Amino acid sequence: MTTTTSKISTISPFQQRSLDAVWHPCTQMKQHETFPLVPIVRGKGVWLYDADDNGYLDAIGSWWVNLFGHTHPVINAAIKDQLDKIEHVMLAGFTHEPVIALSERLKAITPGNLGHCFYASDGASATEIALKMSFHYWQLAGKSDKTHFVSLQNDYHGETLGALSVTDVAIFKKTYAPLLRPCTHVMTPDWRYANAGQSAESHALRAAAALEEHLAEHHAKTAALIIEPLIQGAMGMGMYHPVYLKRAREICDRYQVHLIADEIAVGFGRTGTMFACEQAEITPDFLCLAKGLSGGYLPLSVVLTTDTVYQGFYHDQSAHAFLHSHTHTGNALACRAALAVLDIFEQDNILETNQIKAKYLNDAATGLLSHPKVVNFRNCGMIWAFEVETKDLQFSHKFFQAGLKQRLLLRPLGNTVYFMPPYIITEEEIDLLVKGTLHILNTL
Ligand SMILES: *Cc1c(COP(=O)(O)O)cnc(C)c1O
Secondary structure, eight states: OOOOOOOSTTOOHHHHHHHHHOOOTTOOGGGGGTSOOOOEEEEEBTEEEETTOOEEEETTHHHHTOSSOBTOHHHHHHHHHHHTTOSOOOSSSOOOHHHHHHHHHHHHHSSTTOOEEEEESSHHHHHHHHHHHHHHHHHHTTOTTOOEEEEETTOOOOSSHHHHHTOOOHHHHGGGGGGSOOOEEEOOOOGGGSOTTOOHHHHHHHHHHHHHHHHHHHGGGEEEEEEOSSEEOTTTOEEOOTHHHHHHHHHHHHTTOEEEEEOTTTTTTTTSSSSGGGGGTOOOSEEEEOGGGGTTSSOOEEEEEOHHHHHHHOSSSGGGSOOOOOTTTTOHHHHHHHHHHHHHHHHTTHHHHHHHHHHHHHHHTHHHHTOTTEEEEEEETTEEEEEEOOOOTTHHHHHHHHHHHTTEEOOOBTTEEEEOOOTTOOHHHHHHHHHHHHHHHHHO
Protein backbone atom coordinates (compact mmCIF):
# COMPACT_ATOMS: atom_id res chain seq x y z
CA MET A 1 0.00 0.00 0.00
CA THR A 2 1.23 3.48 -0.83
CA THR A 3 1.07 5.97 1.99
CA THR A 4 1.84 9.03 -0.08
CA THR A 5 -0.50 10.34 -2.67
CA SER A 6 1.19 12.31 -5.35
CA LYS A 7 -0.77 15.33 -6.48
CA ILE A 8 1.52 16.33 -9.27
CA SER A 9 2.37 14.21 -12.23
CA THR A 10 5.97 15.48 -12.41
CA ILE A 11 7.10 13.18 -9.60
CA SER A 12 9.37 10.60 -11.19
CA PRO A 13 9.33 6.93 -10.16
CA PHE A 14 12.71 7.57 -8.46
CA GLN A 15 11.28 10.38 -6.34
CA GLN A 16 8.15 8.37 -5.61
CA ARG A 17 10.19 5.44 -4.29
CA SER A 18 11.88 7.82 -1.86
CA LEU A 19 8.53 9.24 -0.69
CA ASP A 20 7.17 5.74 -0.17
CA ALA A 21 10.09 4.41 1.84
CA VAL A 22 12.32 7.20 3.18
CA TRP A 23 11.34 9.54 6.02
CA HIS A 24 13.40 12.64 5.23
CA PRO A 25 14.88 14.77 8.05
CA CYS A 26 13.77 18.24 9.10
CA THR A 27 10.82 17.98 6.70
CA GLN A 28 7.04 18.04 6.76
CA MET A 29 6.73 15.10 4.39
CA LYS A 30 3.33 16.28 3.13
CA GLN A 31 5.04 19.29 1.50
CA HIS A 32 6.63 16.88 -0.95
CA GLU A 33 3.20 16.39 -2.52
CA THR A 34 3.86 19.71 -4.22
CA PHE A 35 7.64 20.16 -3.95
CA PRO A 36 9.55 17.30 -5.50
CA LEU A 37 12.68 15.90 -3.91
CA VAL A 38 15.88 16.63 -5.78
CA PRO A 39 17.31 13.30 -6.90
CA ILE A 40 21.11 13.51 -6.79
CA VAL A 41 23.08 10.93 -8.72
CA ARG A 42 26.62 12.32 -8.58
CA GLY A 43 28.78 15.20 -7.36
CA LYS A 44 32.01 16.88 -8.44
CA GLY A 45 33.63 19.86 -6.71
CA VAL A 46 30.98 22.33 -5.53
CA TRP A 47 28.43 20.79 -7.91
CA LEU A 48 25.69 18.25 -7.25
CA TYR A 49 24.07 16.71 -10.33
CA ASP A 50 20.50 15.47 -10.59
CA ALA A 51 19.10 12.65 -12.71
CA ASP A 52 18.85 14.96 -15.74
CA ASP A 53 22.46 16.07 -15.18
CA ASN A 54 21.53 19.56 -14.02
CA GLY A 55 24.24 20.89 -11.71
CA TYR A 56 23.45 22.65 -8.39
CA LEU A 57 26.11 24.74 -6.68
CA ASP A 58 26.28 23.39 -3.11
CA ALA A 59 26.51 26.80 -1.43
CA ILE A 60 25.78 25.42 2.05
CA GLY A 61 28.25 22.53 1.99
CA SER A 62 25.49 19.91 2.24
CA TRP A 63 24.44 21.05 5.73
CA TRP A 64 27.79 22.55 6.69
CA VAL A 65 29.85 19.38 6.38
CA ASN A 66 31.55 19.60 3.01
CA LEU A 67 34.94 21.33 3.09
CA PHE A 68 36.60 20.38 -0.19
CA GLY A 69 33.77 19.60 -2.57
CA HIS A 70 32.27 16.31 -3.61
CA THR A 71 34.35 13.29 -4.72
CA HIS A 72 37.65 15.00 -3.94
CA PRO A 73 40.47 12.88 -5.44
CA VAL A 74 42.67 12.95 -2.31
CA ILE A 75 39.89 11.89 0.08
CA ASN A 76 38.54 9.32 -2.38
CA ALA A 77 41.98 7.76 -2.77
CA ALA A 78 42.54 7.61 1.00
CA ILE A 79 39.24 5.83 1.62
CA LYS A 80 39.81 3.38 -1.24
CA ASP A 81 43.27 2.57 0.09
CA GLN A 82 41.93 2.01 3.61
CA LEU A 83 39.07 -0.11 2.32
CA ASP A 84 41.45 -2.86 1.27
CA LYS A 85 43.27 -2.85 4.64
CA ILE A 86 40.64 -2.73 7.38
CA GLU A 87 37.26 -1.03 7.14
CA HIS A 88 36.31 -1.20 10.81
CA VAL A 89 37.25 -2.90 14.04
CA MET A 90 35.78 -2.32 17.50
CA LEU A 91 37.84 0.22 19.44
CA ALA A 92 37.37 -1.38 22.87
CA GLY A 93 40.47 -3.51 23.33
CA PHE A 94 41.67 -2.85 19.75
CA THR A 95 43.41 -0.04 17.95
CA HIS A 96 44.56 0.82 14.43
CA GLU A 97 46.82 3.23 12.59
CA PRO A 98 44.18 5.70 11.28
CA VAL A 99 42.68 6.36 14.73
CA ILE A 100 46.12 6.76 16.32
CA ALA A 101 47.43 9.05 13.59
CA LEU A 102 44.26 11.16 13.61
CA SER A 103 44.36 11.55 17.40
CA GLU A 104 48.03 12.58 17.28
CA ARG A 105 47.36 15.16 14.61
CA LEU A 106 44.27 16.57 16.32
CA LYS A 107 46.30 16.85 19.51
CA ALA A 108 48.96 18.79 17.59
CA ILE A 109 46.64 21.27 15.84
CA THR A 110 44.04 22.01 18.53
CA PRO A 111 44.63 24.76 21.09
CA GLY A 112 46.45 24.22 24.38
CA ASN A 113 46.84 20.82 25.97
CA LEU A 114 43.81 19.05 24.52
CA GLY A 115 45.08 15.61 23.75
CA HIS A 116 42.73 12.80 24.69
CA CYS A 117 40.38 11.98 21.83
CA PHE A 118 37.07 10.19 22.38
CA TYR A 119 35.23 9.33 19.16
CA ALA A 120 31.60 8.96 18.11
CA SER A 121 29.70 9.20 14.85
CA ASP A 122 27.77 12.48 14.91
CA GLY A 123 27.70 15.91 16.46
CA ALA A 124 24.87 15.33 18.91
CA SER A 125 26.74 12.32 20.31
CA ALA A 126 29.83 14.48 20.81
CA THR A 127 27.70 16.89 22.83
CA GLU A 128 26.33 14.00 24.91
CA ILE A 129 29.85 12.72 25.57
CA ALA A 130 31.15 16.13 26.66
CA LEU A 131 28.19 16.65 29.01
CA LYS A 132 28.51 13.18 30.52
CA MET A 133 32.29 13.44 30.91
CA SER A 134 32.04 16.81 32.62
CA PHE A 135 29.35 15.61 35.01
CA HIS A 136 31.18 12.35 35.70
CA TYR A 137 34.49 14.17 36.30
CA TRP A 138 32.92 16.30 39.00
CA GLN A 139 31.23 13.26 40.58
CA LEU A 140 34.61 11.51 40.80
CA ALA A 141 36.15 14.71 42.19
CA GLY A 142 33.63 14.72 45.04
CA LYS A 143 31.56 17.62 43.70
CA SER A 144 28.33 15.71 43.47
CA ASP A 145 26.19 18.87 43.39
CA LYS A 146 27.53 19.82 39.97
CA THR A 147 24.68 18.40 37.90
CA HIS A 148 23.53 21.43 35.90
CA PHE A 149 24.57 22.88 32.56
CA VAL A 150 24.49 26.40 31.24
CA SER A 151 24.40 27.40 27.58
CA LEU A 152 23.71 30.51 25.55
CA GLN A 153 20.35 31.84 24.49
CA ASN A 154 19.96 30.73 20.80
CA ASP A 155 22.60 27.97 21.08
CA TYR A 156 22.28 24.72 19.15
CA HIS A 157 24.08 21.53 20.19
CA GLY A 158 22.16 18.74 18.47
CA GLU A 159 18.81 17.04 18.88
CA THR A 160 19.24 13.92 21.01
CA LEU A 161 17.60 14.46 24.40
CA GLY A 162 20.72 15.57 26.30
CA ALA A 163 21.92 17.80 23.47
CA LEU A 164 18.43 19.21 22.98
CA SER A 165 18.33 20.09 26.69
CA VAL A 166 21.24 22.50 26.22
CA THR A 167 19.88 23.75 22.88
CA ASP A 168 17.78 26.90 22.77
CA VAL A 169 16.07 26.80 19.39
CA ALA A 170 12.32 26.70 19.95
CA ILE A 171 11.38 25.00 16.69
CA PHE A 172 13.39 21.89 17.62
CA LYS A 173 12.76 21.98 21.35
CA LYS A 174 9.15 22.97 22.00
CA THR A 175 7.46 19.62 21.36
CA TYR A 176 9.97 17.62 23.38
CA ALA A 177 10.23 20.00 26.36
CA PRO A 178 8.64 17.50 28.80
CA LEU A 179 11.43 15.02 28.05
CA LEU A 180 14.29 17.44 28.66
CA ARG A 181 16.45 18.44 31.61
CA PRO A 182 16.28 22.04 32.73
CA CYS A 183 19.16 24.21 31.48
CA THR A 184 19.86 27.89 31.97
CA HIS A 185 20.41 29.85 28.76
CA VAL A 186 22.30 33.05 29.52
CA MET A 187 22.27 36.19 27.36
CA THR A 188 23.57 35.72 23.83
CA PRO A 189 26.58 37.81 22.76
CA ASP A 190 25.19 37.86 19.16
CA TRP A 191 25.59 41.48 18.02
CA ARG A 192 22.15 41.52 16.40
CA TYR A 193 20.87 41.78 19.99
CA ALA A 194 23.00 44.81 20.85
CA ASN A 195 21.22 47.95 22.03
CA ALA A 196 21.05 50.81 19.55
CA GLY A 197 24.48 52.40 19.20
CA GLN A 198 26.20 49.63 21.15
CA SER A 199 29.24 48.00 19.52
CA ALA A 200 29.57 44.25 19.01
CA GLU A 201 32.34 44.25 21.59
CA SER A 202 30.47 46.11 24.28
CA HIS A 203 27.41 43.90 23.74
CA ALA A 204 29.65 40.82 24.13
CA LEU A 205 31.00 42.28 27.40
CA ARG A 206 27.46 42.91 28.63
CA ALA A 207 26.58 39.28 27.87
CA ALA A 208 29.74 38.13 29.69
CA ALA A 209 28.66 40.16 32.72
CA ALA A 210 25.33 38.31 32.66
CA LEU A 211 27.19 34.99 32.59
CA GLU A 212 29.32 36.03 35.53
CA GLU A 213 26.26 37.08 37.49
CA HIS A 214 24.68 33.68 36.89
CA LEU A 215 27.74 31.62 37.78
CA ALA A 216 28.57 33.73 40.83
CA GLU A 217 25.32 32.47 42.29
CA HIS A 218 25.01 28.97 40.78
CA HIS A 219 28.55 27.66 40.22
CA ALA A 220 28.37 25.07 42.99
CA LYS A 221 25.60 23.31 41.06
CA THR A 222 27.01 23.90 37.58
CA ALA A 223 29.17 21.31 35.84
CA ALA A 224 29.80 23.13 32.57
CA LEU A 225 29.04 26.00 30.26
CA ILE A 226 28.56 24.75 26.70
CA ILE A 227 28.75 27.25 23.86
CA GLU A 228 29.04 27.60 20.10
CA PRO A 229 32.21 29.68 19.70
CA LEU A 230 31.90 32.86 17.55
CA ILE A 231 28.90 31.74 15.48
CA GLN A 232 25.51 30.46 16.62
CA GLY A 233 24.68 28.52 13.49
CA ALA A 234 21.21 27.03 13.65
CA MET A 235 19.62 30.19 15.04
CA GLY A 236 20.49 32.13 11.91
CA MET A 237 24.30 32.42 11.88
CA GLY A 238 24.44 34.86 14.78
CA MET A 239 28.00 36.18 15.06
CA TYR A 240 29.74 37.60 18.10
CA HIS A 241 32.95 39.24 19.27
CA PRO A 242 35.77 36.91 20.47
CA VAL A 243 36.13 38.91 23.70
CA TYR A 244 33.11 36.93 24.94
CA LEU A 245 35.08 33.67 24.71
CA LYS A 246 38.01 35.23 26.55
CA ARG A 247 35.76 36.40 29.37
CA ALA A 248 33.82 33.12 29.47
CA ARG A 249 37.10 31.23 29.92
CA GLU A 250 38.13 33.53 32.80
CA ILE A 251 34.74 33.27 34.46
CA CYS A 252 34.61 29.46 34.15
CA ASP A 253 38.09 29.24 35.69
CA ARG A 254 37.13 31.57 38.51
CA TYR A 255 34.08 29.49 39.42
CA GLN A 256 35.40 25.97 38.70
CA VAL A 257 33.00 25.32 35.84
CA HIS A 258 34.06 23.41 32.71
CA LEU A 259 33.97 25.17 29.37
CA ILE A 260 32.72 23.00 26.49
CA ALA A 261 33.40 24.47 23.04
CA ASP A 262 31.02 23.02 20.47
CA GLU A 263 33.00 23.60 17.27
CA ILE A 264 31.00 20.99 15.37
CA ALA A 265 30.00 23.60 12.77
CA VAL A 266 32.80 26.17 13.08
CA GLY A 267 35.84 23.91 13.43
CA PHE A 268 38.21 23.26 10.52
CA GLY A 269 38.66 26.75 9.21
CA ARG A 270 35.09 28.01 8.91
CA THR A 271 35.73 31.14 10.98
CA GLY A 272 39.07 31.89 9.32
CA THR A 273 41.26 30.15 11.91
CA MET A 274 41.48 26.38 12.15
CA PHE A 275 39.39 26.51 15.35
CA ALA A 276 37.23 29.42 16.46
CA CYS A 277 38.66 29.37 20.01
CA GLU A 278 42.04 30.42 18.59
CA GLN A 279 40.64 33.89 17.90
CA ALA A 280 40.25 34.42 21.63
CA GLU A 281 43.44 32.51 22.47
CA ILE A 282 41.59 30.19 24.82
CA THR A 283 41.58 26.44 25.42
CA PRO A 284 38.27 24.86 26.39
CA ASP A 285 38.11 21.86 28.74
CA PHE A 286 36.25 19.95 26.05
CA LEU A 287 36.30 20.54 22.31
CA CYS A 288 33.56 18.90 20.20
CA LEU A 289 34.25 18.36 16.51
CA ALA A 290 32.21 16.67 13.76
CA LYS A 291 30.75 17.85 10.41
CA GLY A 292 33.90 18.96 8.49
CA LEU A 293 36.11 16.53 10.42
CA SER A 294 35.79 13.89 7.69
CA GLY A 295 35.34 16.50 4.95
CA GLY A 296 31.65 15.66 5.15
CA TYR A 297 32.28 12.20 3.73
CA LEU A 298 31.52 9.86 6.61
CA PRO A 299 29.83 10.21 9.99
CA LEU A 300 32.57 10.95 12.51
CA SER A 301 32.83 13.09 15.63
CA VAL A 302 35.32 13.51 18.43
CA VAL A 303 35.57 15.11 21.85
CA LEU A 304 39.04 16.26 22.87
CA THR A 305 39.78 16.92 26.51
CA THR A 306 42.62 17.84 28.84
CA ASP A 307 45.03 15.74 30.86
CA THR A 308 43.33 16.96 34.02
CA VAL A 309 39.97 15.54 32.96
CA TYR A 310 41.55 12.35 31.63
CA GLN A 311 43.48 11.77 34.88
CA GLY A 312 40.25 12.18 36.85
CA PHE A 313 39.06 8.88 35.35
CA TYR A 314 42.43 7.08 35.42
CA HIS A 315 42.14 4.70 38.36
CA ASP A 316 42.51 1.11 39.62
CA GLN A 317 38.76 0.77 39.90
CA SER A 318 36.85 0.09 36.70
CA ALA A 319 33.91 2.00 38.17
CA HIS A 320 35.94 5.15 37.51
CA ALA A 321 36.05 4.49 33.77
CA PHE A 322 34.09 6.60 31.31
CA LEU A 323 31.46 4.24 29.95
CA HIS A 324 30.02 5.46 26.70
CA SER A 325 29.92 2.86 23.98
CA HIS A 326 29.35 3.86 20.39
CA THR A 327 29.49 0.82 18.16
CA HIS A 328 31.29 2.65 15.35
CA THR A 329 33.73 4.56 17.60
CA GLY A 330 36.93 5.39 15.69
CA ASN A 331 35.78 3.86 12.40
CA ALA A 332 38.90 3.32 10.29
CA LEU A 333 37.45 4.53 6.99
CA ALA A 334 36.14 7.73 8.57
CA CYS A 335 39.47 8.35 10.34
CA ARG A 336 41.33 7.92 7.03
CA ALA A 337 38.99 10.45 5.40
CA ALA A 338 39.76 12.85 8.27
CA LEU A 339 43.51 12.34 7.82
CA ALA A 340 43.15 13.16 4.12
CA VAL A 341 41.27 16.33 5.09
CA LEU A 342 44.18 17.41 7.30
CA ASP A 343 46.61 16.63 4.46
CA ILE A 344 44.65 18.91 2.12
CA PHE A 345 44.69 21.73 4.69
CA GLU A 346 48.49 21.50 4.80
CA GLN A 347 49.29 20.80 1.16
CA ASP A 348 46.97 23.40 -0.31
CA ASN A 349 47.50 26.15 2.31
CA ILE A 350 43.75 26.26 2.77
CA LEU A 351 43.60 28.87 5.55
CA GLU A 352 45.61 31.34 3.45
CA THR A 353 43.76 30.74 0.18
CA ASN A 354 40.45 31.04 2.05
CA GLN A 355 41.40 34.60 3.01
CA ILE A 356 41.75 35.48 -0.66
CA LYS A 357 38.47 33.77 -1.52
CA ALA A 358 36.67 35.50 1.33
CA LYS A 359 37.93 38.88 0.15
CA TYR A 360 36.85 38.08 -3.39
CA LEU A 361 33.35 37.11 -2.24
CA ASN A 362 33.04 40.23 -0.08
CA ASP A 363 34.04 42.42 -3.03
CA ALA A 364 31.65 40.55 -5.33
CA ALA A 365 28.80 40.83 -2.82
CA THR A 366 28.55 44.64 -2.59
CA GLY A 367 25.26 44.38 -4.52
CA LEU A 368 23.88 42.14 -1.78
CA LEU A 369 25.19 44.33 1.02
CA SER A 370 23.43 47.38 -0.40
CA HIS A 371 20.28 45.59 -1.56
CA PRO A 372 17.13 47.27 -0.18
CA LYS A 373 15.71 43.95 1.11
CA VAL A 374 18.96 42.94 2.88
CA VAL A 375 19.86 43.75 6.50
CA ASN A 376 22.72 42.68 8.80
CA PHE A 377 25.02 41.49 6.02
CA ARG A 378 27.88 39.80 7.87
CA ASN A 379 30.90 37.61 7.26
CA CYS A 380 33.23 35.58 9.43
CA GLY A 381 35.88 33.50 7.67
CA MET A 382 34.06 31.32 5.14
CA ILE A 383 30.53 32.02 6.40
CA TRP A 384 28.28 34.79 5.09
CA ALA A 385 24.77 35.63 6.26
CA PHE A 386 22.10 38.30 5.98
CA GLU A 387 18.47 38.75 6.85
CA VAL A 388 15.86 39.44 4.19
CA GLU A 389 13.07 41.78 5.21
CA THR A 390 9.89 39.81 4.63
CA LYS A 391 6.68 38.87 6.40
CA ASP A 392 6.27 35.71 4.34
CA LEU A 393 6.32 32.67 6.67
CA GLN A 394 7.07 30.49 3.64
CA PHE A 395 10.11 32.61 2.75
CA SER A 396 12.74 29.94 3.42
CA HIS A 397 10.91 27.36 1.36
CA LYS A 398 10.26 29.72 -1.55
CA PHE A 399 13.86 30.93 -1.54
CA PHE A 400 15.11 27.34 -1.61
CA GLN A 401 12.85 26.55 -4.58
CA ALA A 402 13.87 29.72 -6.42
CA GLY A 403 17.50 28.81 -5.69
CA LEU A 404 17.13 25.45 -7.41
CA LYS A 405 15.88 27.24 -10.53
CA GLN A 406 19.11 29.31 -10.42
CA ARG A 407 21.06 26.05 -9.96
CA LEU A 408 21.97 27.03 -6.42
CA LEU A 409 21.58 24.96 -3.28
CA LEU A 410 20.61 27.55 -0.64
CA ARG A 411 18.43 26.72 2.33
CA PRO A 412 17.70 29.81 4.45
CA LEU A 413 17.18 29.53 8.20
CA GLY A 414 13.91 31.43 8.58
CA ASN A 415 14.63 34.76 6.85
CA THR A 416 18.39 34.36 7.21
CA VAL A 417 20.13 33.53 3.94
CA TYR A 418 23.65 32.19 4.36
CA PHE A 419 26.57 30.90 2.32
CA MET A 420 28.84 28.18 3.66
CA PRO A 421 30.53 27.03 0.46
CA PRO A 422 33.14 24.32 0.09
CA TYR A 423 36.61 25.88 0.28
CA ILE A 424 37.43 24.79 -3.27
CA ILE A 425 34.87 27.22 -4.73
CA THR A 426 36.39 29.22 -7.62
CA GLU A 427 36.02 32.94 -8.39
CA GLU A 428 33.79 32.06 -11.32
CA GLU A 429 31.55 29.98 -9.05
CA ILE A 430 31.46 32.78 -6.46
CA ASP A 431 30.23 35.11 -9.23
CA LEU A 432 27.48 32.62 -10.13
CA LEU A 433 26.48 32.35 -6.47
CA VAL A 434 26.23 36.11 -5.94
CA LYS A 435 24.49 36.76 -9.26
CA GLY A 436 21.96 33.96 -8.67
CA THR A 437 21.25 35.18 -5.12
CA LEU A 438 20.66 38.74 -6.34
CA HIS A 439 18.32 37.43 -9.02
CA ILE A 440 16.28 35.53 -6.41
CA LEU A 441 16.07 38.61 -4.18
CA ASN A 442 14.91 40.74 -7.08
CA THR A 443 12.26 38.30 -8.29
CA LEU A 444 10.92 36.67 -5.11
C1 LIG B 1 25.20 20.25 13.48
C2 LIG B 1 25.53 20.64 14.88
C3 LIG B 1 25.40 19.73 15.94
C4 LIG B 1 24.82 18.35 15.77
O1 LIG B 1 25.54 17.55 14.88
P1 LIG B 1 24.81 16.27 14.23
O2 LIG B 1 25.91 15.55 13.52
O3 LIG B 1 23.75 16.81 13.32
O4 LIG B 1 24.23 15.49 15.35
C5 LIG B 1 25.78 20.14 17.20
N1 LIG B 1 26.26 21.39 17.40
C6 LIG B 1 26.42 22.27 16.42
C7 LIG B 1 26.99 23.62 16.71
C8 LIG B 1 26.02 21.94 15.12
O5 LIG B 1 26.12 22.85 14.14
